[in-house]
Amino acid sequence: MARLLVLGLLALLGGCQLLELDRQYASAQRELLLIPGTLQGSEQALVALLDPQARLLAYRIVQPGGLFYFSMPAGDYQLLAFSDRNGNLRLDADEPHHWLPQARTAPFRVQPNAEQRSQLGQLNLLQPELASHSRATPPALDLSQAYRELPRLQHNYLQVVDFDDPRFSPQRVSQGAWQPLDFLSEVGYGLYLLEPWDADKEPIVLVHGINSGPPVWRELAEHIDRERFQLVLFHYPSGLPLNHSAYLLGEALRDVQLRHRPQRFHVFAHSMGGLVARRAVQLLSAGGGTDRQCLFLTLATPWDGHPSAADGIARAPVVAPVWRDLAPGSQYLQSLFATPLPAHISQWLLVSYSGNSRLLEQPNDGVVPLASELRAAAQDEAQRLFLLAEDHTSILASPRSQELIRRALSELPDSGCR
Template identity: 35%
Template sequence: MTARTLSRTLRLALLALCLLAGGCGLLQADRQMKRLDAAVYFTGIVETENAARGPIVVVLYKLDGPPEPVFLDVVPRTRGVYHLAAPPGRYGILAFEDVERDLRYRAGEPATLYEGVALGMEAVDQPPSAASGLGRIRIPAAPPAKVLPAVFDEAYEALVRRRNEVFGASAAIDEGRFAPEQVRAGLFQPLGFIAEGRSGLFLLEPYDPQRIPVIFVHGIGGSPRDWAHVIDKLDRTRFQPWVFFYPSGVSIGLSALLLNNALDELHHRHGFATSIVVAHSMGGLVVRGALNIVLREGRTPPVHHVVTISTPWLGHAAARWADIGPTRVPGSWLDMAPDSAFLSDLMVVPRPADIRYTLFFGYGGASRWVSGNNDGTVSLQSMLPAGIQSRADFVFGFDEDHASILRSDEMVDKLMQRLRAEADPLPASR
């Protein structure tokens, strides 16, 4: 391949991402995206020796100078997945069984401590090594004999407040947290987006145990505002709308983990028996990834019906070239390459038979940048692979493009029919 051909291919890849993201801020974002490499993300398993009497809290705190908490995660069961993210440096990790259920460590609660953990750039997007002992954290039944570090200060209280603000907090579609500038920050400065507590699962009205939650998940470069027309038509006597807002620039796997953690927390808090998830574009990949996390842990998802709209199950051909050249692109776009590790692994876990699946797609586009028939952004080949169609309970197409399908009255009417058909006679809460 000549340099001229390679440059043209890279431009096509970047243009395709701009189409998916609804704008072309990518070409000015090289410096911002390179900052992603300066952060460390890892995940592992945390568990208690005996059955937990409350959720497990995992706290990451700085060791250079006075202990300063920088990241907080909660696992509401005896064993589960934790995730942490921070700039490179020396850290400590404190994990404790939150018997008092207030997210604060109390004397006498079982706990374990790691100190001197060095996080470097080589660990970005990789699980911790076995040598570090961080892949699996085990909390003994007995309280620790040594005095634990004083990390529970004002900074820790701020982490707790931030967490409570984004997991189940009230929100409105038109409020500033979902504004275009926040969307751009999530796409091009995603780790800062997470650290500042802008990602979360939000309730558009107070929780009602008598109504089934419908969780809306946007695509790359999107926000809950994309769902305004759909939510406006939702039957509020039977359903309650929740919206998941995530930084679409991080890897799809991390977004899936954020969704899993948020849904897990609200299920633990409210005890709803089931829910419905509706996802657009890349959001469908995020949802499937989140379900895989639940299934691999041997848990039963609190979901009985999934609807995906215009999801690129086979990725986007232009994404193959996104990591070539000096321009740094979002990790989610790298995962969109048809042969990426994420997409290859996505369908390994079988979907449970008791989770119903509706597949919607658009065929009203004619982009010359996308091969074959397409919706203007994603090819029909990617949206309609045989393996996905064969597993769907309902498949329907609309003469709409990738964006207009969410504003289509025909699509919304069909979606509402599907929600009603799959809702009866399911209970809303246990």
């Protein structure tokens, strides 16, 4: 599990996993491309990616001024953006839209920095409110049919599973860490349910950490009131750059709100999952995407990164992109607290401090340095901070954790967040 950071980085530097990871990314740079852009205007828009025959391939929900991107095999693509003013997920004749029959593309980049992302965003500027006067007739577009047209969504989006689903197996967990592009091809990102969607329940989104999967939540899930709360499992390959997983988690949560309109929702995360989830919440907050999020609770999250990631960058012949994000002082970690989360979101930090490992110089929980869990910026934003006499994994099965989660949920008001 997350112990990979301590043991794996030291034992596998230059090993076959790293070589395979390098091969995967080299292959991606040869075979994939990016279709990036920026939405201009004053309204949220749905941005659809179409093939040359105008068949839907994917879509994004984009806020005004927001950057978006799609990673696809080399080829020709169209972009069609529209302001869905009546909320029916279809492009109607009177709705502002912008159609680019020949979308501009860019070479695939594994980990573009902020300046590069901004430059990529200029490739396809979408202006539905200004472009609607064009005489060109756009293709018919009905995103309400997306879950019948896109096979991956039929299997991975709000489908009912259990914790023993083969997609969550140890073999798939390892694949997500070391062969993430194979994982994307064979499994893909997922947002799963443990019971059918119930509009009367409040969703709690559970985000796992590195070299891990949804089953880590099994014991805590047994102690959450399932009559009141809907558990939603986010599944992602932990070997990919964190910004990519955060972006897609944010997109998934926008989609849930667009289609199901929950009155409020909450996000819980363990270990590195907290780094993914916080960035997703930051991205969501643009355009009011977190107006209904009330609680953000993290367990054993390395807010200040991990020294073994820096060691891997310094010593390994091949560098895993996720190490760059996890290295103390990385651009990703700096960005996490550059913008505070909205004040109405109650932030709870559960910190583990037992199980000290001699593989780390600093006091730690067996995997993560205590100082990283207690990053000052994370403490400053937290409404509640608790230190638990647990190690990095036992915190997920701790009676104390169960009690604190019950307390956090019971303190929510009858309606709204504060």
